[in-house]
Amino acid sequence: MDEMSMVRELLDEAPPHPHVVAQGRKRLFGAPGRRLRRTRTMRRAAFRSAVGLGVTGALAAAVLAVATTAPEVGTERGISPGGGDTATIDGSARNVLLAVAARAESEPTSGTFWHVRSLSMSTYPRKLGSGDNRYTVEVHSVNELWTKRGGQTWWGDREWVTPKSPEDEAAWRRDGSPSKWCKGETDTEPPRPICLHTTPGAASVMRVGKDTFVVADETELTFEQLQQLPAEADALRDWVVDAVKEDLDPAASGEIVDYNVASVLANLLVDLPVPPDVRAAAYRALADMPNVTSIGPTHDELGRAGTGILIDPGASARIVGRGSQVSETGKFSRMLIIDPDTSLVLADQISIDKSNDPAGSTLILEVGWTDEGPHEPALP
Numbered sequence: 001m002d003e004m005s006m007v008r009e010l011l012d013e014a015p016p017h018p019h020v021v022a023q024g025r026k027r028l029f030g031a032p033g034r035r036l037r038r039t040r041t042m043r044r045a046a047f048r049s050a051v052g053l054g055v056t057g058a059l060a061a062a063v064l065a066v067a068t069t070a071p072e073v074g075t076e077r078g079i080s081p082g083g084g085d086t087a088t089i090d091g092s093a094r095n096v097l098l099a100v101a102a103r104a105e106s107e108p109t110s111g112t113f114w115h116v117r118s119l120s121m122s123t124y125p126r127k128l129g130s131g132d133n134r135y136t137v138e139v140h141s142v143n144e145l146w147t148k149r150g151g152q153t154w155w156g157d158r159e160w161v162t163p164k165s166p167e168d169e170a171a172w173r174r175d176g177s178p179s180k181w182c183k184g185e186t187d188t189e190p191p192r193p194i195c196l197h198t199t200p201g202a203a204s205v206m207r208v209g210k211d212t213f214v215v216a217d218e219t220e221l222t223f224e225q226l227q228q229l230p231a232e233a234d235a236l237r238d239w240v241v242d243a244v245k246e247d248l249d250p251a252a253s254g255e256i257v258d259y260n261v262a263s264v265l266a267n268l269l270v271d272l273p274v275p276p277d278v279r280a281a282a283y284r285a286l287a288d289m290p291n292v293t294s295i296g297p298t299h300d301e302l303g304r305a306g307t308g309i310l311i312d313p314g315a316s317a318r319i320v321g322r323g324s325q326v327s328e329t330g331k332f333s334r335m336l337i338i339d340p341d342t343s344l345v346l347a348d349q350i351s352i353d354k355s356n357d358p359a360g361s362t363l364i365l366e367v368g369w370t371d372e373g374p375h376e377p378a379l380p
Helices: 003-011 018-029 042-069 093-104 166-174 223-227 233-247 254-270 276-287
Strands: 113-123 128-130 133-135 137-148 152-163 180-185 193-197 204-210 213-216 219-221 292-299 305-311 332-339 344-352 360-370
Touching: 093 276, 093 292, 093 305, 128 166, 133 166, 152 166, 152 193, 213 223, 213 233, 213 254, 219 223, 233 254, 233 276, 254 276, 254 305, 254 332, 254 344, 292 332
Parallel strands: none
Antiparallel strands: 113 137, 113 360, 128 133, 137 152, 152 204, 180 193, 213 219, 292 305, 305 332, 332 344, 344 360
16 A cells, blocks of 8 residues: 555544543653654554644644655643734744744743643544435544643543534434444453544543653653753754654655654644743744745634744645545645734644645643643533
8 A cells, every 4th residue: 555545544534532542642651752763654653643642633643644755745821822912913924933932932931730721623534424414523622731840641631523514413413413423442441432422521631651742753752851952943943854854755855854844843832841942942943944934813713813824835745546546635734823922822723725624623722831730621
C-alpha cells in the first residue's frame, strides 16, 4: 500500500475512543522523555500524535505523514483566552507575530500545575443512520491536562456527539433520534464497547504517569527539557529544523521542510509549558517563515475575536487516489487564531483547501499556571 493510500485510510477511520486515548496516553507518558527513534509506520506515528494532541492532532499527524514520506511533495493571569477586546495591530503576519511576542515575554510563571482546558471538535468520518435517513455527526470532546513541574500528569475528558447541520438533525430525527451508536470494543482490560453518545455522560480523570510532551511527530521532551529550549529566535528555529529533518525523507522539498518547521513552532505556542522567553522566540521565529500569512481579524467557533495566522503547506501536501484515478484531493492548511491582547492561542484549526469549515478544531479555553488541582472536566 502506498503512503497516500495509507493516509487516506487513516482519515477514513473513526477518531480514537476516550478509553483508547486514555490507555495510549498512559503508555505515552510512562516512557522517559527522549528523542524517539524514527519510524516508518505512518499509522502508528499518527496515532501516537493523536494521543498527545487530541482530535485535531490526529488530522494534523496525517498531514505530517504525507509531508514526511513524499519526496516531491483563566489561568492564573486572571483571564481566559479571548477574554478582552482585540488590540489593533497593523501590517503583515510578521508584524502581528512580533507584537504578540513582546506580550508573551511577560506571561506569569507562578503556580503548582501547568493546566490546559480545551474543546476539540471534528466531523465523524462516516455517516450514521439507515436507508434514506443518513446523517453526519460532529464529535465534541472537553479535555483537561494538569502537569506538575516534576512531570506528574493528570488527564481528564468528556465526549459526546451532535448532528452537524440542521439537515443532519432532521435526518437523525427521522431515524428515531438514537442516543447511542456502538461498534466493536477497545483494547483495554477489560474490553469496553466503542460507542458514540449524544449526551456527555460521566467525566473521567486519571493519573497518567511521568509526562513527556509531544513537540514534533517524532520528538517528545520532558518538562525540564522544554525549559532548556533556546530562547533566541534563530537558535530555536535551528533546533526545530534539526528535529524536523531527522524525521523527513532527505529528498523532501523546501515547502515540506518549511511547513513542518512552522508547524512545530506553532506547537510550542498552543499548549506546551515552555518559558515565556521561549514562547516569544517561537513567535519571532514563526514571523520569519515564508509560508506564514495573516488573514486579519476573525473569530473562533465560540465567537472569540482574534487574528488568524495561516500556515500554508504549499502545493505538495495533497492527498490523491491510486494511480491516475483521483478519488480524493485536498491541500491541508493549519490556522492559529491568536488573541493579540494576551498572546494566547484561542484556536488551532486544520482545513482542507482553506475551507471555511475546519476539518478539525481545538479551542483553547484555559491555559497557564494554576494552583487548582486535577478534577473531572465540567462542560464548557
